[in-house]
Amino acid sequence: xxxxxxxxxxxxxxxxxxxxxxxxxxxxxxxxxxxxxxxxxxxxxxxxxxxxxxxxxxxxxxxxxxxxxxxxxxxxxxxxxxxxxxxxxxxxxxxxxxxxxxxxxxxxxxxxxxxxxxxxxxxxxxxxxxxxxxxxxxxxxxxxxxxxxxxxxxxxxxxxxxxxxxxxxxxxxxxxxxxxxxxxxxxxxxxxxxxxxxxxxxxxxxxxxxxxxxxxxxxxxxxxxxxxxxxxxxxxxxxxxxxxxxxxxxxxxxxxxxxxxxxxxxxxxxxxxxxxxxxxxxxxxxx
Amino acid sequence: xxxxxxxxxxxxxxxxxxxxxxxxxxxxxxxxxxxxxxxxxxxxxxxxxxxxxxxxxxxxxxxxxxxxxxxxxxxxxxxxxxxxxxxxxxxxxxxxxxxxxxxxxxxxxxxxxxxxxxxxxxxxxxxxxxxxxxxxxxxxxxxxxxxxxxxxxxxxxxxxxxxxxxxxxxxxxxxxxxxxxxxxxxxxxxxxxxxxxxxxxxxxxxxxxxxxxxxxxxxxxxxxxxxxxxxxxxxxxxxxxxxxxxxxxxxxxxxxxxxxxxxxxxxxxxxxxxxxxxxxxxxxxxxxxxxxxxxxxxxxxxxxxxxxxxxxxx
Numbered sequence: 001x002x003x004x005x006x007x008x009x010x011x012x013x014x015x016x017x018x019x020x021x022x023x024x025x026x027x028x029x030x031x032x033x034x035x036x037x038x039x040x041x042x043x044x045x046x047x048x049x050x051x052x053x054x055x056x057x058x059x060x061x062x063x064x065x066x067x068x069x070x071x072x073x074x075x076x077x078x079x080x081x082x083x084x085x086x087x088x089x090x091x092x093x094x095x096x097x098x099x100x101x102x103x104x105x106x107x108x109x110x111x112x113x114x115x116x117x118x119x120x121x122x123x124x125x126x127x128x129x130x131x132x133x134x135x136x137x138x139x140x141x142x143x144x145x146x147x148x149x150x151x152x153x154x155x156x157x158x159x160x161x162x163x164x165x166x167x168x169x170x171x172x173x174x175x176x177x178x179x180x181x182x183x184x185x186x187x188x189x190x191x192x193x194x195x196x197x198x199x200x201x202x203x204x205x206x207x208x209x210x211x212x213x214x215x216x217x218x219x220x221x222x223x224x225x226x227x228x229x230x231x232x233x234x235x236x237x238x239x240x241x242x243x244x245x246x247x248x249x250x251x252x253x254x255x256x257x258x259x260x261x262x263x264x265x266x267x268x269x270x271x272x273x274x275x276x277x278x279x280x281x282x283x284x285x286x287x
Numbered sequence: 288x289x290x291x292x293x294x295x296x297x298x299x300x301x302x303x304x305x306x307x308x309x310x311x312x313x314x315x316x317x318x319x320x321x322x323x324x325x326x327x328x329x330x331x332x333x334x335x336x337x338x339x340x341x342x343x344x345x346x347x348x349x350x351x352x353x354x355x356x357x358x359x360x361x362x363x364x365x366x367x368x369x370x371x372x373x374x375x376x377x378x379x380x381x382x383x384x385x386x387x388x389x390x391x392x393x394x395x396x397x398x399x400x401x402x403x404x405x406x407x408x409x410x411x412x413x414x415x416x417x418x419x420x421x422x423x424x425x426x427x428x429x430x431x432x433x434x435x436x437x438x439x440x441x442x443x444x445x446x447x448x449x450x451x452x453x454x455x456x457x458x459x460x461x462x463x464x465x466x467x468x469x470x471x472x473x474x475x476x477x478x479x480x481x482x483x484x485x486x487x488x489x490x491x492x493x494x495x496x497x498x499x500x501x502x503x504x505x506x507x508x509x510x511x512x513x514x515x516x517x518x519x520x521x522x523x524x525x526x527x528x529x530x531x532x533x534x535x536x537x538x539x540x541x542x543x544x545x546x547x548x549x550x551x552x553x554x555x556x557x558x559x560x561x562x563x564x565x566x567x568x569x570x571x572x573x574x575x576x577x578x579x580x581x582x583x584x585x586x587x588x589x590x591x592x593x594x595x596x597x598x599x600x601x
Contacts, residue, residue, distance in 0.1 A: 107383040119378040129351020159344035
């Protein structure tokens with residue numbers, strides 16, 4: 001990845017993070033940590049990988065994005081707004097009565113949302129259906145499904161894991177946000193999923209690990225995935241819940257806490273600071 | 288002689304649909320032989336998907352396919368399809384109002400010897416309480432066939448219940464006039480309204496004959512469309528008869544009976560009686576034995592009709 005491009009993507013991710021904090025802060029909502037852990041994944045997918053047209057959100061030949069971990073939608077909403085699927089102003093009425101942006105993504109209501117989600121463990125099955133249909137129609141579109149690691153505790157996910165392998169769906173790519181947390185605490189202490197890579201591989205998948213915040217590593221993982229034929233692929237992206245905000249990263253604040261207005265302002269200051277020190281100085285150094 | 292099952296009607300219609308529409312796909316959960324989707328599988332193997340013993344996956348796959356423009360039919364036993372996959376049906380079919388058709392075979396208790404786990408008398412209640420979902424019950428081979436064609440025509444989610452046992456013929460072949468939100472008037476009368484669906488339709492016709500010999504002229508309607516309920520037709524009939532019996536092979540809670548009872552009590556209260564399974568589970572036995580044991584025959588309809596007729600609103 002070119003340095004300039006990486007800088008652009010990093011800057012985009014930072015702007016998305018700020019909008020996530022604003023969106024959640026204005027709504028006084030929860031799920032900040034799980035929204036922040038997927039920012040680089042979404043940025044890489046939408047700016048580097050997927051084929052779509054914000055002016056034609058239902059274009060038949062687009063790549064499909066199935067957002068299985070629906071609760072983290074503020075991150076997806078911020079991305080879709082930035083890409084022009086809808087007006088950025090919509091972010092400020094997230095979760096309000098009559099809003100386009102619902103508490104969990106609603107198909108048809110929000111442009112850019114390709115599938116319903118909200119009840120966990122369903123996105124992968126929908127993705128299998130999409131991948132089969134696209135194959136039947138001889139379209140080259142691919143299906144990208146983003147799951148949370150905790151979702152693998154839902155038994156139905158394994159029905160989909162088996163099916164994707166049975167039908168050898170190489171047009172289906174699952175990205176797992178391995179942030180290690182679920183509502184009540186650490187995933188490993190509640191119902192341990194590891195070794196997830198071994199589990200998926202023993203089900204016939206090709207699975208790749210990467211740092212889900214490192215754009216170069218994401219690039220490497222996606223390159224490996226696209227080189228793979230005849231099997232469904234998964235990218236296990238290790239992430240940090242609340243990435244970008246020290247208080248959550250360092251465990252001072254619970255990753256599942258709803259965000260107060262006070263915390264929002266503090267978080268924005270922190271991100272602005274990061275913006276100043278990292279990017280502005282970077283630019284000066286760069287010339 | 289003229290006895291064929293409603294599941295066979297569904298299977299046959301599906302094959303014809305496959306020939307005329309290339310967007311019809313079938314998702315089955317390893318019961319194609321029983322659900323009669325086998326014919327479709329043989330004729331259109333590339334559009335048939337057996338996802339294995341995985342009803343939740345079947346519904347999810349159908350949802351994904353509908354999102355890409357296919358017209359998926361998902362079929363399994365009513366008992367497993369509507370319960371095991373309920374959250375998937377709710378979240379991924381009903382809420383997004385997707386064009387997925389659910390066909391529950393082996394509905395009711397006349398599944399017979401397999402016993403309580405395979406019998407199903409709660410499916411209508413489960414399906415009709417979902418917004419956007421339309422609900423149909425086939426009463427004979429030809430109505431099952433016609434309703435299957437209708438499912439393909441209407442937009443949005445729909446549930447069709449068919450049964451395992453061969454049943455008496457009610458409609459002529461080629462009778463394909465089963466519009467959404469209507470009922471079939473099978474026997475006109477002004478003494479008592481009998482609303483029936485599924486296997487209770489022939490029972491209602493037999494009951495009407497007996498009632499007729501006793502001077503009570505029963506009007507019999509096949510309420511094949513449970514949601515949207517044929518409200519105006521039912522009310523028009525009840526305004527003439529002043530009483531009503533509803534007969535169904537379903538729990539008396541949540542089925543056609545309660546649907547009619549609500550409309551009647553809101554719009555034009557008259558004495559009514561429900562004939563159905565009285566909130567209990569079945570057991571093994573032959574279909575006819577179970578019908579007798581659980582009170583799903585013309586006799587119960589005659590008894591109920593005599594009661595409401597005596598109390599009828601004049």
